[in-house]
Amino acid sequence: MASSSSNLISLKTSDGTVFKVERALAKTMKTVQAIIEEADANIYMIPIHNVFSHHMDMIIDYYKLSVAGKSKEFSVEKLDNDELKDFLLAVHYLNMEDLFEVLTQAVADRLEKKSVGYVRKYFGIENDFTPEEYAAIRKKNDWAFKGDDIEPEEDEEKQEE
Amino acid sequence: MKKFVKVVETNEEVKVNNNSYIPDDFSFSILSKLPLKSLKRFGCVSKSWSLLFENPHFMNMLRNHFLSNNHRSNYGVTLLLLYDNDLPVHYTLYLLSDDRFENRVKLDLPPPIQEVVSTLYILSSTSINGILCLGNLRSRGMVSIFRAVLWNPATAEYMFIPPSPDEDVPPYRDPVCLFDGFGYDHVRDDYKLIRYIIFFDLTDDDEDVPWEDRSYDPLLEIYSLRNNSWRILDIDMRDIAHCAYDQPQDGAAVYMDGVCHWWANNDLFNLTGILVSYDFSNEVLFTTPMLLDMVESCDFIVNRRLVVLNESIALISNYSKPTTFHISILGELGVKESWIKLFIVGPVPSIKCPIGFGKKGICFKQNNDELVWIDINTQIIDEIGVRAEGYSFPMGIYKESLLSIGGINN
Numbered sequence: 001m002a003s004s005s006s007n008l009i010s011l012k013t014s015d016g017t018v019f020k021v022e023r024a025l026a027k028t029m030k031t032v033q034a035i036i037e038e039a040d041a042n043i044y045m046i047p048i049h050n051v052f053s054h055h056m057d058m059i060i061d062y063y064k065l066s067v068a069g070k071s072k073e074f075s076v077e078k079l080d081n082d083e084l085k086d087f088l089l090a091v092h093y094l095n096m097e098d099l100f101e102v103l104t105q106a107v108a109d110r111l112e113k114k115s116v117g118y119v120r121k122y123f124g125i126e127n128d129f130t131p132e133e134y135a136a137i138r139k140k141n142d143w144a145f146k147g148d149d150i151e152p153e154e155d156e157e158k159q160e161e
Numbered sequence: 162m163k164k165f166v167k168v169v170e171t172n173e174e175v176k177v178n179n180n181s182y183i184p185d186d187f188s189f190s191i192l193s194k195l196p197l198k199s200l201k202r203f204g205c206v207s208k209s210w211s212l213l214f215e216n217p218h219f220m221n222m223l224r225n226h227f228l229s230n231n232h233r234s235n236y237g238v239t240l241l242l243l244y245d246n247d248l249p250v251h252y253t254l255y256l257l258s259d260d261r262f263e264n265r266v267k268l269d270l271p272p273p274i275q276e277v278v279s280t281l282y283i284l285s286s287t288s289i290n291g292i293l294c295l296g297n298l299r300s301r302g303m304v305s306i307f308r309a310v311l312w313n314p315a316t317a318e319y320m321f322i323p324p325s326p327d328e329d330v331p332p333y334r335d336p337v338c339l340f341d342g343f344g345y346d347h348v349r350d351d352y353k354l355i356r357y358i359i360f361f362d363l364t365d366d367d368e369d370v371p372w373e374d375r376s377y378d379p380l381l382e383i384y385s386l387r388n389n390s391w392r393i394l395d396i397d398m399r400d401i402a403h404c405a406y407d408q409p410q411d412g413a414a415v416y417m418d419g420v421c422h423w424w425a426n427n428d429l430f431n432l433t434g435i436l437v438s439y440d441f442s443n444e445v446l447f448t449t450p451m452l453l454d455m456v457e458s459c460d461f462i463v464n465r466r467l468v469v470l471n472e473s474i475a476l477i478s479n480y481s482k483p484t485t486f487h488i489s490i491l492g493e494l495g496v497k498e499s500w501i502k503l504f505i506v507g508p509v510p511s512i513k514c515p516i517g518f519g520k521k522g523i524c525f526k527q528n529n530d531e532l533v534w535i536d537i538n539t540q541i542i543d544e545i546g547v548r549a550e551g552y553s554f555p556m557g558i559y560k561e562s563l564l565s566i567g568g569i570n571n
Contacts, residue, residue, distance in 0.1 A: 101190075104190040111191070113199075116203060119203050120207070127206070129207070144201040144499070
């Protein structure tokens with residue numbers, strides 16, 4: 001049972017796991033902090049939808065590292081691009097500024113050389129250009145598609161020599 | 162399918178289902194951290210993304226992020242070279258660790274340079290692995306003599322560079338250096354100088370000179386510290402001829418990642434120009450023209466100057482009436498379509514011209530010759546606390562290292 005004088009806040013993730021976290025860590029989650037402030041004296045358990053236990057594990061890792069002044073050592077290398085996106089969405093929901101900046105930079109680094117097609121899928125965006133419009137804008141920015149390390153577009157791969 | 166409304170200011174909705182809906186703010190936070198080339202490519206993702214560069218909210222985020230990287234602690238310390246008119250005229254070099262003049266530290270110039278009564282400047286405006294290359298121009302009659310010295314302020318070691326080939330010319334050929342630079346060749350672990358020399362004939366009547374000796378072809382000279390010698394580069398220089406360059410002593414060269422860059426104006430009105438670049442490792446000279454789209458028809462351009470901003474080449478175009486400075490970033494070297502205008506500073510009627518780059522970004526000289534930093538994003542003007550009379554001189558970046566110059570030149 002958590003009381004308002006306790007140093008620990010109970011957070012229940014989407015998959016039903018309960019995490020008891022330090023008040024200081026809960027403070028970095030503006031969403032949670034808002035709920036605590038709005039609530040009455042005692043708050044038993046705060047449900048955090050959209051956040052899974054593996055996300056909380058990483059959040060706690062990051063928190064421990066940053067308290068020790070080692071936030072640069074935090075790495076999301078082991079996550080694939082979609083796992084990273086889900087983690088970022090969870091952190092976005094919780095409204096954690098610093099970790100959000102770290103993760104958006106990590107996503108940007110992963111997307112830097114990707115193709116237009118990949119990015120559309122990643123963000124769930126429809127191509128609303130007509131074929132003529134796309135051809136025109138593609139041609140205008142042709143230089144941005146060139147480079148050995150840039151992922152070729154799917155529909156253009158066959159044209160590559 | 163769960164639906165949850167967040168208790169935060171933005172009132173965003175995040176639906177968790179198979180296709181996560183991503184709000185604009187979220188995608189902007191990622192996009193604003195991408196390099197310009199990626200952003201231009203991803204403009205083909207959708208119509209709204211093609212308009213990113215016209216979205217003020219996004220551009221604010223992009224600019225903020227672009228500038229935030231400039232404050233890294235390992236960026237180096239600002240160097241200020243001041244010319245003092247008081248007799249005997251002399252130069253003084255200062256380190257401004259917090260970019261304010263009152264906390265300056267004076268660096269003692271190498272002894273042979275200390276009493277110099279002629280033009281002194283810093284080639285490439287930056288130290289390379291702790292080594293500065295100082296250039297000195299002295300007049301001998303009607304001709305200008307160039308001497309350079311490599312110097313490590315941390316160890317006080319210095320070494321004069323032998324005279325360059327263009328000095329060995331008959332008196333009727335007057336060599337003029339249009340641009341020069343100091344750089345590092347990472348393939349050979351060598352420190353080099355480059356100079357572009359053109360020749361003017363000195364005398365009106367040189368009938369005594371045989372026709373075959375009358376060659377006024379420009380040349381590119383390279384000095385190598387490892388070999389301690391100069392040689393002439395044999396490459397096509399047509400692209401860089403017939404252009405107007407800022408004088409070397411005004412700190413015209415910018416250096417980044419083993420490549421030196423200069424801005425060359427193509428026409429009398431400073432409307433069009435090209436970026437000239439020299440890669441010290443590949444020994445390749447190449448140019449990046451400027452798009453004519455960048456020409457604003459209404460204003461009169463006073464000057465253009467290069468700086469390095471956040472590891473990118475940036476061109477500052479100085480417009481008058483009203484005094485504004487347009488800053489365009491080069492997305493990719495060699496690609497003229499990749500010049501992207503990112504910032505406009507002004508109107509700032511009190512400002513005369515940009516001086517160079519320092520740790521805080523761009524330093525400007527006011528009409529009253531006071532030097533100031535301008536935060537490009539907030540447009541806040543911060544005084545450095547010093548006046549710089551006379552022509553614009555180089556401001557540089559210095560990062561200390563104990564590298565031995567003699568150790569490289571066996």
